[in-house]
Amino acid sequence: MNLKERLHSHLIQIVRDRNPYLASQGHFYAQQYIREQLAQWGTVEIDDFAVRGRIHHNFILDLPPLDRASKKWLPPIVIGAHYDTVPGSPGADDNATGVAVLLELARDIASGPLKYPVQLVAFDMEEYGYLGSSHHAATYKQQQESIRLMISLEMLGYCNHNPNSQSYPAGLKYFYPNSGNFIALIGTLRTVPDLINLSGKIRKSGQPCEWLPVPNRGLIVPDTRRSDHVPFWDNGYPAIMVTDTANMRNPHYHRESDRIETLDLDFLAGVCQGLVKGIRHL
Numbered sequence: 001m002n003l004k005e006r007l008h009s010h011l012i013q014i015v016r017d018r019n020p021y022l023a024s025q026g027h028f029y030a031q032q033y034i035r036e037q038l039a040q041w042g043t044v045e046i047d048d049f050a051v052r053g054r055i056h057h058n059f060i061l062d063l064p065p066l067d068r069a070s071k072k073w074l075p076p077i078v079i080g081a082h083y084d085t086v087p088g089s090p091g092a093d094d095n096a097t098g099v100a101v102l103l104e105l106a107r108d109i110a111s112g113p114l115k116y117p118v119q120l121v122a123f124d125m126e127e128y129g130y131l132g133s134s135h136h137a138a139t140y141k142q143q144q145e146s147i148r149l150m151i152s153l154e155m156l157g158y159c160n161h162n163p164n165s166q167s168y169p170a171g172l173k174y175f176y177p178n179s180g181n182f183i184a185l186i187g188t189l190r191t192v193p194d195l196i197n198l199s200g201k202i203r204k205s206g207q208p209c210e211w212l213p214v215p216n217r218g219l220i221v222p223d224t225r226r227s228d229h230v231p232f233w234d235n236g237y238p239a240i241m242v243t244d245t246a247n248m249r250n251p252h253y254h255r256e257s258d259r260i261e262t263l264d265l266d267f268l269a270g271v272c273q274g275l276v277k278g279i280r281h282l
Helices: 003-014 024-038 068-072 092-111 131-142 189-204 230-234 265-280
Strands: 044-051 054-063 077-082 118-123 149-154 183-188 209-214 239-243
Touching: 003 024, 003 092, 003 265, 024 044, 024 054, 024 092, 024 118, 044 131, 054 092, 054 131, 077 092, 077 131, 092 118, 092 149, 092 265, 118 131, 131 230, 149 265, 183 189, 183 265, 189 209, 189 239, 189 265, 230 239
Parallel strands: 077 118, 077 149, 149 239, 183 209
Antiparallel strands: 044 054, 054 118, 183 239
């Protein structure tokens, strides 16, 4: 199977209503699938956290660096995607695409380790206020551990080549394309070197890419604070969100119509390929 086919087969398994409260069967099914897929490449840690007395799980796979001895002193690259959905949506773009790419990054990095240790995390409860990633970022903070870079994979598969298919928060439309056929990287000012590096590698792989640096943890552009990178920003860690810009492009966002057939799988495979190349050069 080629990359596009593998991504499609992940989507077939993951795309279903998987709200933790109202679709617990689909939610459980997705958990089992993610865990099984990650377990091909190493030991999967199930990291529990409680919300209103109920236990939720993040799934963590740690992959060692090329030089295993350097694991002691090199901070990890943390790559995360959330697997829960809003009620009533099968969540193809939001965020089965992010999870599918996470699983493919696990495959790629396991077969050829990077300079840095890599931690891949499937987060629960993003749709309820980034609770899984908040738990994860807080754990790093409590242990006073550093992170080389956190990358949040958030909606990666919707593309529209038509003019004026892309909207923006106030003031940004003058600087960016009006067609929704690029992938966006959003980071704080300290991640600018990584934004330049990653976007360059993604473009080189043939995938249009735009990047936006935001000051002050994105507080002046609230739309930049809409995924699992936010708890890392708020805890003082460098983090980047990779996104197709959600409802600023995708009319199916948080709807029952967010299905596989609305996605562009060539675009998704291009994003995945670009990320593989970019992350290898961090």
